[in-house]
Amino acid sequence: ESWDMPTPYGDSTFHTQNIIQFTDDIRAATDSGLDITIHSAGSLFPHSEIKNAVRSRQVPIGEFFLSRLSNEDLAYGLDSQPFVATSYDDAQILWNAQKPVITELLAAQGLMPLFSVPWPAQGLYTNGEIATVDDLAGLRFRAYNAALEEFATLAGASPVQIEASNIPQAFATGQVQAMITSPSTGVNSTAWDFVTHYTPINAWVPKNIVVVNARIFDGLDDASKAAVLDAAAVAETRGWEMSKAEAETQTAALAENGIVVYDPSPELVSGLQVLGDTMLENWQSNASEEAQKVLDAYFEAK
Amino acid sequence: MIRFLNMLYKIAGGLAGLLILAICLLISAQVMLNAAGRISPGLLPPTIPSYRDFSGFMLAGATFLAMAHTLRAGGHIRVNLVTQRFADPVQAILEGIVLTLTIALTAFATWYMGALVEESWRYNDLSNGIIPIPLWAPQSVTCFGMALLTLALVHTLVDLIRARKPVLTNPDEV
Amino acid sequence: MTDPMIATVLLGLLILLLAAGVWVAVALTIVGLVAITLFSNAPAELIMATTFWGHSHTWELTALPLFILMGEILLRSRLSRDMFSGLAPWLGRAPGRLLHVNVFGCAIFAAVSGSSAATAATIGRMSVPELTGRGYPENLIIGTLAGSATLGLLIPPSIILIVYGVATEQSIARLFIAGILPGLMLIALFAGYVAVRALMNPDLIPTETARTTFSEKLHASRSLIPVGLLICGVIGSIYAGLASPTDAAALGVLLSIGLAWSSGSFSWSLFWQAVLSATRTSCMIAFILLGAAFLSVAMGFTGLPRNLATWISDMNLSPHILLMALTLFFIVLGCFLDGISVVVLTTSVIMPMVTAVGIDPIWFGIYLVIVVEMSQITPPVGFNLFVIQGLTGIDILRVAKAAFPFFLLLLFAVVLITIFPQIVTYLPNLMRN
Numbered sequence: 001e002s003w004d005m006p007t008p009y010g011d012s013t014f015h016t017q018n019i020i021q022f023t024d025d026i027r028a029a030t031d032s033g034l035d036i037t038i039h040s041a042g043s044l045f046p047h048s049e050i051k052n053a054v055r056s057r058q059v060p061i062g063e064f065f066l067s068r069l070s071n072e073d074l075a076y077g078l079d080s081q082p083f084v085a086t087s088y089d090d091a092q093i094l095w096n097a098q099k100p101v102i103t104e105l106l107a108a109q110g111l112m113p114l115f116s117v118p119w120p121a122q123g124l125y126t127n128g129e130i131a132t133v134d135d136l137a138g139l140r141f142r143a144y145n146a147a148l149e150e151f152a153t154l155a156g157a158s159p160v161q162i163e164a165s166n167i168p169q170a171f172a173t174g175q176v177q178a179m180i181t182s183p184s185t186g187v188n189s190t191a192w193d194f195v196t197h198y199t200p201i202n203a204w205v206p207k208n209i210v211v212v213n214a215r216i217f218d219g220l221d222d223a224s225k226a227a228v229l230d231a232a233a234v235a236e237t238r239g240w241e242m243s244k245a246e247a248e249t250q251t252a253a254l255a256e257n258g259i260v261v262y263d264p265s266p267e268l269v270s271g272l273q274v275l276g277d278t279m280l281e282n283w284q285s286n287a288s289e290e291a292q293k294v295l296d297a298y299f300e301a302k
Numbered sequence: 303m304i305r306f307l308n309m310l311y312k313i314a315g316g317l318a319g320l321l322i323l324a325i326c327l328l329i330s331a332q333v334m335l336n337a338a339g340r341i342s343p344g345l346l347p348p349t350i351p352s353y354r355d356f357s358g359f360m361l362a363g364a365t366f367l368a369m370a371h372t373l374r375a376g377g378h379i380r381v382n383l384v385t386q387r388f389a390d391p392v393q394a395i396l397e398g399i400v401l402t403l404t405i406a407l408t409a410f411a412t413w414y415m416g417a418l419v420e421e422s423w424r425y426n427d428l429s430n431g432i433i434p435i436p437l438w439a440p441q442s443v444t445c446f447g448m449a450l451l452t453l454a455l456v457h458t459l460v461d462l463i464r465a466r467k468p469v470l471t472n473p474d475e476v
Numbered sequence: 477m478t479d480p481m482i483a484t485v486l487l488g489l490l491i492l493l494l495a496a497g498v499w500v501a502v503a504l505t506i507v508g509l510v511a512i513t514l515f516s517n518a519p520a521e522l523i524m525a526t527t528f529w530g531h532s533h534t535w536e537l538t539a540l541p542l543f544i545l546m547g548e549i550l551l552r553s554r555l556s557r558d559m560f561s562g563l564a565p566w567l568g569r570a571p572g573r574l575l576h577v578n579v580f581g582c583a584i585f586a587a588v589s590g591s592s593a594a595t596a597a598t599i600g601r602m603s604v605p606e607l608t609g610r611g612y613p614e615n616l617i618i619g620t621l622a623g624s625a626t627l628g629l630l631i632p633p634s635i636i637l638i639v640y641g642v643a644t645e646q647s648i649a650r651l652f653i654a655g656i657l658p659g660l661m662l663i664a665l666f667a668g669y670v671a672v673r674a675l676m677n678p679d680l681i682p683t684e685t686a687r688t689t690f691s692e693k694l695h696a697s698r699s700l701i702p703v704g705l706l707i708c709g710v711i712g713s714i715y716a717g718l719a720s721p722t723d724a725a726a727l728g729v730l731l732s733i734g735l736a737w738s739s740g741s742f743s744w745s746l747f748w749q750a751v752l753s754a755t756r757t758s759c760m761i762a763f764i765l766l767g768a769a770f771l772s773v774a775m776g777f778t779g780l781p782r783n784l785a786t787w788i789s790d791m792n793l794s795p796h797i798l799l800m801a802l803t804l805f806f807i808v809l810g811c812f813l814d815g816i817s818v819v820v821l822t823t824s825v826i827m828p829m830v831t832a833v834g835i836d837p838i839w840f841g842i843y844l845v846i847v848v849e850m851s852q853i854t855p856p857v858g859f860n861l862f863v864i865q866g867l868t869g870i871d872i873l874r875v876a877k878a879a880f881p882f883f884l885l886l887l888f889a890v891v892l893i894t895i896f897p898q899i900v901t902y903l904p905n906l907m908r909n
């Protein structure tokens with residue numbers, strides 16, 4: 001059996017490195033009985049189409065950014081809700097709370113989650129130090145989803161819609177003055193070319209997810225099924241470790257290249273937490289039963 | 303019937319043109335808001351939510367709605383350096399084959415684009431931007447455009463059979 | 477079936493369909509369907525529908541109809557004719573005269589647009605009728621247009637450098653900076669070629685106005701002001717941080733409408749003609765792009781480009797031989813796939829071997845763009861060729877023949893940056909310190 005696996009990310013991303021090992025493990029365990037070819041950098045389908053392509057069995061398996069689905073159900077997007085889960089430990093608790101709920105949601109679309117791996121926590125990039133939330137007021141702030149737009153507005157900043165590839169130019173021309181993103185994205189877009197300060201506020205820990213089409217998976221022989229599930233479990237553990245290592249090396253890389261990396265002041269942290277609480281209230285007023293279930297389970301386990 | 307069809311292509315083509323103008327106005331409005339935000343922040347809302355999603359969907363609509371109109375105007379590109387060396391009757395037969403093949407393809411594409419609309423409808427698929435847009439809506443416009451292209455191709459095949467000479471034109475050389 | 481046989485069958489089918497007069501977009505789609513159906517076990521029909529939908533609503537594509545509309549509006553107002561009469565006295569004594577408008581027009585427009593198809597369509601819309609009317613030879617008009625429009629890819633902003641930067645995690649800012657000097661070099665090469673052709677054969681180029689004094693030239697230049705304002709407005713909005721490059725395209729349309737109206741040579745019916753014409757041209761290009769995207773996805777499923785690249789990789793070549801092999805590989809692939817597809821389909825295999833032999837990834841990005849520029853003007857699948865056929869009705873094979881010298885100039889540019897890599901790396905290295 002040979003499978004094609006689309007992923008939106010390039011080969012050097014640690015997520016892709018992780019799924020390369022995942023497919024190698026399966027190949028080894030099945031004696032090449034199940035051979036998965038990875039198609040990186042969106043070469044098969046645009047990011048927006050990958051989930052539906054797996055659903056309609058155009059490809060058996062695929063990877064995408066989990067909270068892209070939050071318009072379908074807020075339960076998918078809790079990992080991108082600012083200041084809910086802000087450390088790897090919290091993120092792990094959140095994923096444990098999310099997993100049963102989204103497994104059920106995805107099952108309704110004939111999909112089965114295999115594993116999910118987080119990106120490094122999101123930090124704040126600015127020119128000059130941000131001591132309190134008030135310092136964010138009046139800044140043009142990059143917002144690429146509803147949550148960030150709400151966050152920027154609450155902080156008194158102006159949200160600006162900028163695609164990731166346009167970040168350097170947008171900073172250089174003053175179209176945008178602050179952004180929240182991971183240290184990985186900061187390094188990849190050589191953030192030191194256009195900002196001076198970075199602080200790991202750990203606003204949220206978003207995740208990628210690998211899903212397989214349930215009918216195709218059910219059609220595998222038992223040994224292959226076991227091989228896929230085992231490799232997935234290993235890939236999840238390995239991916240979380242890779243993510244932690246990535247957070248450290250990339251934050252260090254920011255500092256090495258001359259960005260001032262500073263710890264957020266207690267005032268900033270508490271101010272951001274207040275914004276996060278307001279946002280969570282709004283979130284809850286729109287949350288489905290499933291999404292509320294995730295949040296309850298998360299707070300209970302925490 | 304023929305007048306009705308020609309009217310249909312023209313209306314769809316005109317709608318496509320209006321969609322392109324709408325994209326232009328929507329994006330320009332966002333640029334104006336950016337400028338207003340610089341001059342006096344807070345006076346106007348800073349962003350038009352999901353303006354890029356809307357622009358993209360309007361572009362998809364414009365592309366597919368214009369397909370039939372573009373075909374009838376000879377706007378789609380084909381290589382005719384080889385075929386024009388043949389005598390008219392041979393060219394006409396070749397055009398018949400090309401049209402039949404293309405009709406088969408576009409009918410096939412219309413069917414499966416329809417299947418995509420049906421699937422988006424069944425699962426209530428939404429765009430992932432700030433404003434959730436049900437995907438079946440823009441997708442059905444693209445499917446309709448493909449169906450109209452198929453109709454226009456059949457129309458052209460009928461023209462060919464009636465005229466018994468080549469009918470596929472190319473835009474005039476300058 | 478072995479890979480070379482599969483490739484031969486598919487190429488043969490594509491050439492047969494195109495030669496029979498099947499529309500380009502349809503021919504590409506049929507070959508894609510055949511490739512997936514015969515050489516992979518994926519459901520071709522659903523993948524076709526997904527690709528047609530998924531690639532028809534992308535943000536990057538949105539700029540295309542807008543830039544084309546801008547060209548149509550300028551053509552129908554007095555502005556484009558005015559621009560040529562304003563430039564004529566200045567270029568009247570330069571060897572090649574107004575042909576340089578194609579080269580420099582494309583270069584300036586390349587600083588606004590990220591794609592070469594949009595550049596060819598917008599500049600060509602104005603320059604082809606004007607230059608033809610003034611009696612310039614057809615093959616030089618089309619050749620300079622087809623060749624110079626490829627600059628849209630190299631001079632920032634550039635869609636393909638963004639795709640490469642995202643796929644390989646290279647800094648897009650550095651890639652953009654690295655594209656500047658090679659871009660200027662190509663402009664010089666193109667302009668130089670026009671000059672040499674004109675000097676070798678002076679009868680080729682029609683005479684412009686008689687000798688003029690400097691003050692007469694300045695006086696004539698007043699007619700350049702509207703177009704100058706337009707260019708400043710569009711580029712200015714980007715550099716003032718008010719607009720992304722796609723946003724700027726929309727602003728360009730509004731500005732051109734305003735200028736056309738204020739020049740007093742515009743009407744509602746001309747405006748609507750411009751809109752419909754732009755709609756048809758962008759529909760034609762988008763349909764081909766969708767067919768090309770589907771063929772490229774089909775190639776992904778069959779694994780052909782990847783296997784070919786792996787085959788090169790297994791030869792363990794030295795850097796210069798490797799670059800020669802890759803150039804050949806990209807030229808062949810670029811005949812049949814569009815440039816962006818070539819990049820996304822092969823980077824997985826090619827980047828490791830490139831870094832293994834110690835080639836700078838920023839340099840390689842620029843190299844790749846120049847090679848992809850070549851693919852825009854090689855038949856049977858070359859987007860500049862399609863755009864120019866759409867503008868002029870001249871068959872793509874004749875356009876390709878006229879553009880061939882520019883293909884060679886691009887190849888020469890590849891040789892130059894290989895011998896003198898500093899042309900690429902000087903500016904980005906300056907940034908690093």
Ligand code: NA
Pocket residue numbers: 585586587588589590591627628629630631632633634
């Ligand atoms: Na450009």
Ligand code: NA
Pocket residue numbers: 810811812813850851852853854855856857858859
């Ligand atoms: Na080509």
